[in-house]
Structures are given as C-alpha cells and as structure tokens.
Amino acid sequence: DAGVTQSPTHLIKTRGQQVTLRCSPKSGHDTVSWYQQALGQGPQFIFQYYEEEERQRGNFPDRFSGHQFPNYSSELNVNALLLGDSALYLCASSLMGASTEAFFGQGTRLTVV
Amino acid sequence: KQEVTQIPAALSVPEGENLVLNCSFTDSAIYNLQWFRQDPGKGLTSLLLIQSSQREQTSGRLNASLDKSSGRSTLYIAASQPGDSATYLCAVLWGYQKVTFGIGTKLQVIP
Numbered sequence: 066d067a068g069v070t071q072s073p074t075h076l077i078k079t080r081g082q083q084v085t086l087r088c089s090p091k092s093g094h095d096t097v098s099w100y101q102q103a104l105g106q107g108p109q110f111i112f113q114y115y116e117e118e119e120r121q122r123g124n125f126p127d128r129f130s131g132h133q134f135p136n137y138s139s140e141l142n143v144n145a146l147l148l149g150d151s152a153l154y155l156c157a158s159s160l161m162g163a164s165t166e167a168f169f170g171q172g173t174r175l176t177v178v
Numbered sequence: 179k180q181e182v183t184q185i186p187a188a189l190s191v192p193e194g195e196n197l198v199l200n201c202s203f204t205d206s207a208i209y210n211l212q213w214f215r216q217d218p219g220k221g222l223t224s225l226l227l228i229q230s231s232q233r234e235q236t237s238g239r240l241n242a243s244l245d246k247s248s249g250r251s252t253l254y255i256a257a258s259q260p261g262d263s264a265t266y267l268c269a270v271l272w273g274y275q276k277v278t279f280g281i282g283t284k285l286q287v288i289p
Contacts, residue, residue, distance in 0.1 A: 071221075098277070107182075107267055107279035108222070121276045155221055157277075167212065167269075167277065171221035 067092070069158050069170035077176045078146050086141040086173045090158030096120075097139040098167070099131060100155040108155055114139050115161050146177045180205045180272050184280035191258055192288050199253040199283045201268030206246045209271040213242050213253050216265045216282070225266075226253070258287045 070089045078084050090097050096115045100108035110123035114133035133139045137158075143150055153174050157167040181204045191197050201211070210229050214222040226235045226242040228251065234243040241254040255262060265282040272278065 069221075100279075105281075107281045108269075110276055110278070113276070123276070153219070157222075166224060166227045168224060169214070169222035174219065 069156055069168050071154075071156050071170035071173050073173060074171065075174045075176075077178060080146055080148060080177055082146050083142065083144045084146060084175060086143075086154050086156075086175070087138065088141070088156030088158075088170060089138045090156075091168050094158035094160055094168070095137055096159045096161045097133060097137065098157045098159070099139070099141045100157065101125070101150075102153040102155055102172070104152075111141070143175075148177050151175060151177045180270070180278055182268055182270050182278050182280040184266075184268055184283050186283060187281065188284040188286075190286045190288060193258060193260060195258050195287075196254070196256050197258055197285070199255070199266050199268075199285070201251040201253070201280055203249045203251075203270045203278075205272060206249055207272065208246060211242075211244055211251050211271070212269045212277075213240075213251075214267040214269060216267055218265075222267065255285075258285075260287045260289050263287050 072087045098113040099111040102108040113121040117133045128144045130142045153172045155172045156170045159165045159167045183202045212227045213225045228235050228244045239256040244251045265284045267282045268280045269277045
C-alpha cells in the first residue's frame with residue numbers, strides 16, 4: 066500500500082500564475098481533504114471532497130478550487146497566486162464517516178516569487 | 179469558536195526522560211482527537227487516534243489520554259530518544275470531517 070501520494074514535491078511559481086497540485090488517496094479511502102500549512106503554523110483546512118463534490122470548505126477565497134475524480138484522486142487549483150500562498154500543501158485521505166482516521170501525504174512545498 | 183491550543187510551543191529534554199505534551203480544545207463536543215508527528219518540511223505521520231468515547235490509546239512508548247469534560251488531551255512519551263525529535267501536532271474533529279489543528283509542540287531530545 067503506497068499510502069497517500071502527492072505530486073509534485075516542490076514547486077516554484079511566479080505571482081499571478083496558476084498552479085495545480087495532485088493527490089492520490091490511500092487504497093480503500095474515498096474522501097480527500099486539503100490543508101495549507103504556513104511555516105511555523107498548524108495545518109489549516111481548505112476543503113474536502115467526497116463523491117466528486119466539495120463537501121466542506123474552510124475560510125479560503127474562491128481562488129482555491131478543487132476536483133475529485135472517479136478513482137478518488139484529487140486536484141487542488143490555486144489561481145492568481147499571491148506571495149502569501151507560499152506554504153506546504155497537505156492532502157489527507159480517509160473513509161467517509163464521523164470518526165475515521167486521517168492519513169496524510171508528504172505534501173507539496175509551493176513557493177511563490 | 180472551536181480552537182486547539184498546544185503548550186508548550188517548544189520543549190528540550192535529555193535522552194531517556196519521560197515527557198508529556200498538552201493539547202486543549204474549546205468545545206467538548208468532539209468526534210475524535212488525533213496526534214501526529216511532523217519532521218521538518220515533511221508530511222504528517224499519524225501516531226494515535228482517540229475516539230470521543232475512549233479515554234486513552236497506547237502504541238509502544240506513546241500513550242494519549244482524552245478528557246472531554248475538561249477539554250484536554252495529553253501525549254505521554256516514555257523513555258525519550260533522539261529519534262523522537264520532531265513537531266507533535268494535535269488535531270480535533272468537531273464538524274463532520276472538518277479537522278482543526280493546534281500549532282504544535284517542537285520537541286528536541288538531546289543525546
């Protein structure tokens with residue numbers, strides 16, 4: 066079992082550009098959540114996808130959008146990048162249900178210059 | 179507002195010492211609480227998951243307790259080792275699948 070995999074591992078983008086990050090959930094999991102972790106902070110919830118729909122959303126602007134595919138993998142898209150979007154982006158997978166364990170990938174380090 | 183606080187922010191201990199990391203949360207109506215470990219620049223590794231109906235979970239040298247009424251959880255690490263050096267994060271699930279993290283405790287175990 067490969068666990069949760071994210072790509073790419075590192076990315077450098079210019080302010081104003083758009084970026085797409087990818088996540089493959091742990092085998093058997095159907096739910097993907099995305100988090101943003103700024104340096105020295107705890108992860109902040111962006112949104113969650115289940116059955117190819119956004120189910121929950123944190124306090125992030127519409128520049129942040131996502132998608133989930135029939136195979137449960139997911140993408141996070143960020144438009145009009147700002148310097149403040151520089152962070153570690155983490156993907157977590159789980160089984161839909163109130164009390165299931167979340168497993169995280171290694172993250173994508175995004176640097177906006 | 180549902181918040182998670184971790185104290186201390188940083189901790190340095192000599193190898194072999196037993197230690198306790200603290201996590202407090204503002205709303206006792208939780209579904210579960212999960213402890214993670216994060217190495218610098220890396221993702222999160224799940225250590226222990228405590229369901230709202232449980233009081234503690236154990237895995238090897240780690241023991242996590244949960245007291246919902248007081249809004250607290252502790253992570254106990256026995257016989258600490260230099261390899262335990264990392265940031266430890268506490269995460270609380272309140273709403274349906276929406277997790278709130280603390281800022282973490284950065285642990286350094288000195289050989």
